[in-house]
Amino acid sequence: MLAQKTIDIIKSTVPVLQVHGTQITTVFYKNMFTAHPELLNIFNHANQAKGRQQTALANTVLAAAQNIDQLETIIPVVKQIAHKHRSLMIKAEHYPIVGEFLLKAIKEVLGDAATDEIIQAWADAYGVIAQVFIDIEKQMYEESAAKTGGWSDYKEFKVINKVQESEVITSFYLAPADGSSLPAYEAGQYITIRLSIPGENFLFNRQYSLSSASNKEYFRISVKKEVTTENPDGKVSNYLHSDINVNDTLEVTVPAGDFTLLKKEGPITFISGGVGITPFMSMVATIAEEQPNREVNFIHSARNGTVQAFNKELIRIKDSINNFQLSYIYENPAEKDKLNPFFKKAGYIDTEWLKEHALMTDGHYYVCGPVPFLQTVIKGLRDNGIDDAHIHYEFFGPSLTL
Ligand code: HEM
Numbered sequence: 405m406l407a408q409k410t411i412d413i414i415k416s417t418v419p420v421l422q423v424h425g426t427q428i429t430t431v432f433y434k435n436m437f438t439a440h441p442e443l444l445n446i447f448n449h450a451n452q453a454k455g456r457q458q459t460a461l462a463n464t465v466l467a468a469a470q471n472i473d474q475l476e477t478i479i480p481v482v483k484q485i486a487h488k489h490r491s492l493m494i495k496a497e498h499y500p501i502v503g504e505f506l507l508k509a510i511k512e513v514l515g516d517a518a519t520d521e522i523i524q525a526w527a528d529a530y531g532v533i534a535q536v537f538i539d540i541e542k543q544m545y546e547e548s549a550a551k552t553g554g555w556s557d558y559k560e561f562k563v564i565n566k567v568q569e570s571e572v573i574t575s576f577y578l579a580p581a582d583g584s585s586l587p588a589y590e591a592g593q594y595i596t597i598r599l600s601i602p603g604e605n606f607l608f609n610r611q612y613s614l615s616s617a618s619n620k621e622y623f624r625i626s627v628k629k630e631v632t633t634e635n636p637d638g639k640v641s642n643y644l645h646s647d648i649n650v651n652d653t654l655e656v657t658v659p660a661g662d663f664t665l666l667k668k669e670g671p672i673t674f675i676s677g678g679v680g681i682t683p684f685m686s687m688v689a690t691i692a693e694e695q696p697n698r699e700v701n702f703i704h705s706a707r708n709g710t711v712q713a714f715n716k717e718l719i720r721i722k723d724s725i726n727n728f729q730l731s732y733i734y735e736n737p738a739e740k741d742k743l744n745p746f747f748k749k750a751g752y753i754d755t756e757w758l759k760e761h762a763l764m765t766d767g768h769y770y771v772c773g774p775v776p777f778l779q780t781v782i783k784g785l786r787d788n789g790i791d792d793a794h795i796h797y798e799f800f801g802p803s804l805t806l
Pocket of ligand 1: 443446447448449460461464465484485488489492494498499500502533534537
């Protein structure tokens with residue numbers, strides 16, 4: 405328990421952090437990586453380069469500080485982050501390193517304004533916040549080891565199939581190199597893959613949603629090739645597309661994530677943009693296997709038919725679900741795209757279109773795609789009177805407030 409005085413100091417420093425939060429975490433990362441370059445094997449360099457991780461950490465520290473006397477209110481957010489930490493093998497021993505460099509960064513940026521009393525209060529508060537993460541993550545490690553018969557670290561997987569799904573999306577089928585079978589996972593979960601790229605000093609890891617229903621033989625991920633290798637975002641996806649082939653190996657951790665399919669009955673609408681379709685392929689395939697009478701509305705938005713993945717697979721799934729509606733929206737459809745029987749609109753999804761095509765009585769809505777897409781769709785759903793409790797969303801990259 406923190407002393408009331410400490411709580412008061414923490415709460416009074418939140419406005420200062422709001423002004424300097426991102427600057428503090430930027431300094432923090434720079435100094436921490438200088439002292440502990442080995443951590444660059446864990447962190448996503450693309451997120452660092454774009455400042456996304458800095459924003460995510462700053463937001464979370466602020467949220468924690470604001471709620472320091474009632475930390476239980478941020479547990480759902482902590483759980484989502486803890487899933488990611490668990491999938492990246494973040495351990496209790498990493499927390500003091502982050503704490504040390506976070507405090508040093510607060511001191512460096514705030515200068516004299518960061519009195520010893522303030523620094524001590526933040527040291528105490530960080531200790532409490534870190535313990536919440538450590539406890540939740542410890543439980544997750546134990547649960548995943550119990551579920552998988554002891555698989556708790558990176559494990560070697562072999563590529564057993566590589567399938568081009570569209571001009572930009574390719575699927576990789578991954579099976580344990582030791583021939584063991586796989587644990588069940590929940591539709592919507594992701595895996596972390598780790599690999600080394602020739603010429604690079606550090607390991608790369610990335611999270612990819614599993615894009616097929618849980619099965620014992622393989623994990624399938626479907627990766628979009630980002631446009632340029634100059635962009636750190638594209639480094640891993642380009643390497644996977646061009647250099648990773650059948651029989652090559654990658655390291656993988658146990659599936660993680662809480663953006664998962666609600667198994668209860670009731671209508672469900674999936675709305676995806678681009679490669680945001682991947683977790684929904686797993687969800688809809690699971691519904692086809694387990695709940696074929698469930699009402700499903702699948703809406704997918706892509707630039708055009710050439711970059712869109714899974715058209716044939718969706719048509720197969722459509723045959724296994726009794727009440728399945730499929731709609732494609734293409735930003736710039738080619739003439740042949742307009743002949744696709746599921747093509748509904750050229751341009752973008754908007755509130756009006758959602759009103760006509762997406763609404764279902766007492767339905768749940770799952771949304772996944774890039775940030776601007778999510779913002780438009782979520783606003784459109786809210787404007788049509790859909791309650792937030794019925795809207796579930798995920799985008800790729802560290803969580804930011806939408
Ligand atoms: C991701 C917060 C401690 C390593 C994240 C994210 C947040 C966060 C908000 C983004 C989650 C998402 O993508 O949805 C925190 C907080 C911490 C903490 C508040 C302390 C209380 C640590 C520690 C390490 C670590 C000790 C390891 C040294 C990472 C990594 C990612 C991550 C590698 C993924 C980042 C990426 O892919 O760019 N953390 N974290 N975190 N965290 Fe932490």
